[in-house]
Amino acid sequence: xxxxxxxxxFLNIGIIVLAYCAVASYNEKQxxxxxxxxxxxxxxxxxxxxxxxxxxxxxxxGKK
Numbered sequence: 001x002x003x004x005x006x007x008x009x010f011l012n013i014g015i016i017v018l019a020y021c022a023v024a025s026y027n028e029k030q031x032x033x034x035x036x037x038x039x040x041x042x043x044x045x046x047x048x049x050x051x052x053x054x055x056x057x058x059x060x061x062g063k064k
Contacts (some may be wrong), residue, residue, distance in 0.1 A: 004055055011048045015041055 022037035 001055075001058075004051060008048070008051060011044050011051065014044045015048075018044065 018037045018040045022034055022041065025031070025033035025037060
């Protein structure tokens with residue numbers, strides 16, 4: 001379970017960094033970087049949802 005907590009922390013950090021990159025690239029009118037940041041954020045959110053479902057299933061079954 002400790003690995004999943006660490007993985008969640010890294011996902012959160014990644015989402016925050018990419019959100020900052022998206023805002024900065026929008027302000028600088030760098031739309032290609034903005035598009036990449038948005039795609040990256042969507043990918044990290046997808047992984048975060050999968051992690052949440054996995055943790056929920058693990059808690060229901062009682063596995064470590």
